[in-house]
Amino acid sequence: MSTDTTSLDDLDFSPGGLAIGDDVADLLFREARSVNTFADGDVSDEQVGTVYDLVRWGPTMMNTVPLRLLLVRTREGRERLAAHMAEGNRDRVLAAPLTVVAAADPNFHEHLDVLVPHLPGVRDRFPDPAAREALARSSAMLQIGYLIVGLRAAGLHVGPMGGMDAAGIDAEFFAGNGWKSLMVLNLGTPAGPESARPRAPRLEFDQVSATV
Numbered sequence: 001m002s003t004d005t006t007s008l009d010d011l012d013f014s015p016g017g018l019a020i021g022d023d024v025a026d027l028l029f030r031e032a033r034s035v036n037t038f039a040d041g042d043v044s045d046e047q048v049g050t051v052y053d054l055v056r057w058g059p060t061m062m063n064t065v066p067l068r069l070l071l072v073r074t075r076e077g078r079e080r081l082a083a084h085m086a087e088g089n090r091d092r093v094l095a096a097p098l099t100v101v102a103a104a105d106p107n108f109h110e111h112l113d114v115l116v117p118h119l120p121g122v123r124d125r126f127p128d129p130a131a132r133e134a135l136a137r138s139s140a141m142l143q144i145g146y147l148i149v150g151l152r153a154a155g156l157h158v159g160p161m162g163g164m165d166a167a168g169i170d171a172e173f174f175a176g177n178g179w180k181s182l183m184v185l186n187l188g189t190p191a192g193p194e195s196a197r198p199r200a201p202r203l204e205f206d207q208v209s210a211t212v
């Protein structure tokens with residue numbers, strides 16, 4: 001890869017440019033697609049763990065790190081999950097090499113003594129479960145973005161899906177721990193060129209930005 005540097009100081013941050021090469025930019029964004037159908041093959045827990053070890057360094061509010069992951073591999077697990085997916089997403093969950101339910105943990109505060117060592121007692125500042133859940137959802141969503149990009153960096157392709165009965169998934173899998181499902185991600189390698197819809201355009205910078 002063209003970004004294989006011995007030191008971050010070697011990276012070229014010339015104005016208006018990217019410090020990563022075109023190959024990496026293509027891999028992470030320009031050529032990366034949301035995949036619907038996957039080739040046969042396995043995605044191991046270890047692969048997902050390696051990606052998590054990388055993307056956990058992405059920022060979250062107050063370093064709350066609220067993303068939680070349920071890896072769904074067994075036939076029984078897939079069927080339990082598929083029952084709560086929108087109809088068009090059901091077969092995808094049954095067929096993907098691995099499916100991950102990405103969730104937010106409203107009880108993230110239990111980890112704050114470790115995660116926020118510079119603020120002793122900070123866990124006691126979150127007594128309201130509804131406020132904790134809102135906070136957990138927003139930072140976990142952010143972490144899902146990091147996760148998708150990290151999975152691509154590991155050569156995996158992702159089919160993200162929000163079409164689901166989230167409350168049903170929570171009751172099915174998270175009654176014991178209170179996690180709140182946010183998104184379901186199918187992982188693997190594409191079955192072929194028809195694995196994704198034709199690429200749709202994106203908005204231009206001047207359509208999405210303003211300067212004051």
Ligand SMILES: Cc1cc2nc3c(=O)[nH]c(=O)nc-3n(C[C@H](O)[C@H](O)[C@H](O)COP(=O)(O)O)c2cc1C
Binds near residue numbers: 032089161164
């Ligand atoms: C939060 C989220 C929810 C999505 N939900 C679904 C879904 O329920 N079913 C589906 O087929 N695709 C779903 N998608 C895939 C999007 O349609 C896809 O990422 C988008 O069209 C861009 O496609 P591309 O990455 O191939 O360019 C979802 C994507 C995201 C990020």
